[in-house]
Every structure is written in C-alpha cells, then in structure tokens.
Amino acid sequence: MILMDEEGTQYHARVFNQNFSRFRHLLKEDESYIVIKPNMAVVTNGFSYTGEPYFLRILLNKVKGPTSFDDIRTVNGQTHSSFRDVCYALGLLDDDKEYIDAIKEANHSGSGFYLRFLFATLLMCNSMSKPEVVWENTWEYLADGILYRQRQRFKSAELSLGVDELKNLTLFEIQQILLRNNSTLKNFKNMPYPDVESVSSSNNRLITEELDYDVPVIKNDYDRMFLALTNEQRNIFLNIMSAIQENKGGVFFVYGYGGTGKTFLWKTISAAIRSEGNIVLNVASSGIASLLLPGGRTTHSRFIIPFELIEDSFCNINPDGELASLIRKTSLIIWDEAPMVHKHAFEALDRTLKDLLRSSLRKLKGL
C-alpha cells in the first residue's frame, strides 16, 4: 500500500507502520490529511491496539480500492462516524456476546463488586468491541449490592433507588476501579460517564430521604388534588409552579382565614414537585402545624435556627454539610404559620440562605 499526503509525498505501508504514532496524530487533527491511493494492496503486521487508527488498519486490509476516508466509512450506502463502527457494520468485530454471557454467568458465583471489577478489567484490556453495548446488557448485574449498601448506609430498609441513580452509582464504582488502575471511563468514547454531583446527592442521607417517595402514588394524589383546587387556589398554584419551573425564584406570602384551604394548597404543591422527583421542604413554626404537612418539620429543627436570636444571628448550618447540599437542591421551601415566629428567625434564615446560595432569598414562601 502507498499512502500519500496532500503535498504529494508518498509513504510506503512499512513507513506507515513504523511511523504509526505520527499518522495517528495526523488522523486526530485532520483526518483528510492522508489520502489512500486506489487499488493498492495493504499489508500490515505487528500492530497494537490504539483506538481509531487500529480500526483503520483493520479496514485498510479489508476495503478494496478506497480513495478517501469517506469511502472506507461507507458500508452499504451508510456513512459511519467512526472506523470502529465500520468494522462493526462489516462484521469484523465480535458482537461481545461472550462478554455479556461471561458477566451473566459470573453473577451466579461472584458478588457485585467482583462483577464490576471484571467489567473494569475487560475495559482496561480493550477486550470488548462495544463496551457500551455490554454495559447496557449487563448493568443490572453490575449494580448488584449497591441498593443494599445504600440501605445499610442510611439505615433504611425501605429505601429505593431509581434506574438512573442505580446506573450512576454503578458507573461511579467502575470509575473508581479504573482510576485506581490509571484508567478512566473517559477513555471509552461511547461509555456513559457518572454524574459525580448526583452521586454525592445519592450519598447524602437528607437528600435521599427527601427523594424517597413513591412517585406513582404521589402523582395520583397530585392529579386528584389539582382537579379539586378552587380558582383562587389554582391561581396561586400556577404562579408558584411557574416560578419554580422557570427558575425565576420568588417569595410568596399566602394569607387566608382558618379553614380556607391553605394546607390543602401546600399538599397539592408538594405533590406536584415530588411527583417530578424534585425536593420541597415543608416546615411550620409550630410542631402541631408541621404534623399536618406531608414530610413536615418545625422550621427551627429543619434549619437549625438558634433559640436565642439576636438581630445578626445565623442558622447553624455547615456550608459543606449534608443540610447545605439539601438546601441547594431544594426547589421550594413551604413555611406554614410563618408569622408565628420572631422576625429575627426569618432574618437568620434569610442570611443563611443567601450565604449558602450566594444569592438573594429566592425560595421562601410563607403564610
């Protein structure tokens, strides 16, 4: 095979092999740089796995008379974005079934940790043609033990994790194994990468508690309550929900005589937010009022407002702690019977939230 660059300089296949790292660099920068002359025999030997150039070398042995990279990338009229996909389309790569079967089989005798280690090892050895396909087919086995460990961690036998959360935690574990071996999931282009922020949320007991609702049940409650809202309640509901959805922020004061449906409105708003997998913190100034709110707490205990308040008090919240992360992830705070506390309590919470969110108090709503 002869390769020729745009300036007409010709390289023999042997040179191509010997200077492979140089060509690989060119391929990355501008793949159209190397032109392949048609009808030339291709002889390659002694190459190692080096990503896309490796697949190109396989193709140079198989595709007859290509005149451009697009020629090589086109199989049955379809142009693929990578040489690897072309190899796959031509059936030159295994379908990875053996690896999928191996992981499933290992599941009978090995723990989840062992399976994740096995998967990470397969990744590091570049054994799989399409690791993302193996991952999609085996992630449930690879996730084995992660839910149990989270339940132990939070001492909650009822704790449940969504599919995305479970996948994310599993990927995070695999990434940890790879990092210990000087590799990373980022080396595998089509493999999903764990969302580290969401992993730290999953490991935050307070956030997990606030997300641990049965979404279909809450959604049913929400549908029922929303239909029952009066016009006045619905207007308030829509105003607050649009402020949340558009991330506008806002402080809403809702006034009404006893029995006019304020608690009913709080319940509807809470169900609407929780049914979308978001967080609402329900607090009330008195213990009795807090019992009427779903997942309610007293404001003092939720935000650790000091009992002895002065005009420049702060809540005792560690900015790097779990409670601060929970507050940052919260879509709305509902504070029932807010005027029942001294204004210094508002101001302390306002100051603390500004400090934590580094913005004005945007998420406080009171009665």
Ligand SMILES: Nc1ncnc2c1ncn2[C@@H]1O[C@H](COP(=O)(O)OP(=O)(O)OP(=O)(O)O)[C@@H](O)[C@H]1O
């Ligand atoms: N839109 C509605 N549809 C059906 N029932 C409602 C509606 N709004 C309120 N209610 C019912 O009316 C009763 C009183 O409402 P709610 O407890 O929400 O009032 P409140 O304003 O919170 O009262 P208080 O200030 O005394 O706590 C409750 O039984 C509640 O379920």
